[in-house]
Amino acid sequence: MNFGAKSKDLLVELKRSDWLPPYNEDGVRGVLAEIQALYDELTDTLGGRTTSDIPDPVKVSLVVHHQALLRNKRCLLTYLKWRADRITQLRWETGPVVPQELQQSLSAREMELFNTYDRILTNFTQGLNLDLTADLQPPKELHVEVRVLSDCGEIMTDHGSVKLDRGTTHLLRRSDVEHLVRQGLLQELENEST
Template identity: 40%
Template sequence: MYGRSASQLLKEQASCESGQLTVFNNVAFDQVIKECDEHHLQLESLFRKLMEQKLDVQTTRNGDHLGAFIHHHSLLRNKRCLMAYMQNRAEIVRSLRWQLGPVLPEEIKAKLSYSEGVYFADHSKAIASYMSEMDIDLTVDMVPPKSPSVRVMVLDDIGEVCLGDQSISLTKHSLHSLSRTDAEPFISQGLMEELLD
């Protein structure tokens, strides 16, 4: 029945927790595209039939005209559903870049379609290019800090890193007081944990 696959995509998205992705539903998505193609073919056929009968498409009110009207509006509805599905997923993909950084975990990558993966990579490159050009790190301090430094515990061996003008060894379970701008990238990658007072 027409419209079921498109509504299935939106119901699937609505049932998901806000900001979370489900696996891209290729089967339903392709089925909606196929259905759109069918509506388009039917619409062309009905318009051709009206033209052959030399009837005015705007004023004629017969079965062919009403059929064309139904196919046209079904086509528009399916397109709106596909656009809503893709727009919602694109918003989530953009927000993942800000939450998780330029590298997505494998379990999230597995949920993306190929084009969404390319979109994420291009979006990350655009952000990195802008930050480089402006010489500013927009990913730091997503929430305004209470102090410029932060106490952290290292969750995984990171090794020797240069932070500011000093070299520091970040070994597993070591505690450090670092500037928030130095610690934030490690915290967002899950390599450090902020210790709250």
């Protein structure tokens, strides 16, 4: 038996993916089964004896099994934590809703995780009088020039309403359009402004 190969595969999957690979339910179940098998082997070998009764060669095998078990656990938690970190990061980038195309990569539990994080983050920012998710980049200019990548309808600014049709460019207050840029509906044009 090749200990830890399954859990390694899970981590390699993460590494090869741009954002997150689809949640690997089978892989996780496989690792859990391996952990259980290792544990059974351990308890069988131990057979209720105390360590002093066990001959040294058996002790070695116990250590190997125990370490393999711990390693599997660690890899599995790393897999979940890495995913959880990406998911919570997503809340900062795209706001309180998971974009449609990313939803299929998440398990039902991970969607729950996202919603829970959304709730505790909202809890944190409430009453703070400061929108932490805005101003992710240091401001350079008061206005930015943006190109509309897909129709956003009309937005209200201080100087009246602006209709954002696809393909048009506008010079607007950064604070008015920042959230749209982050959602990828607008593109910021650099160094082309007046």
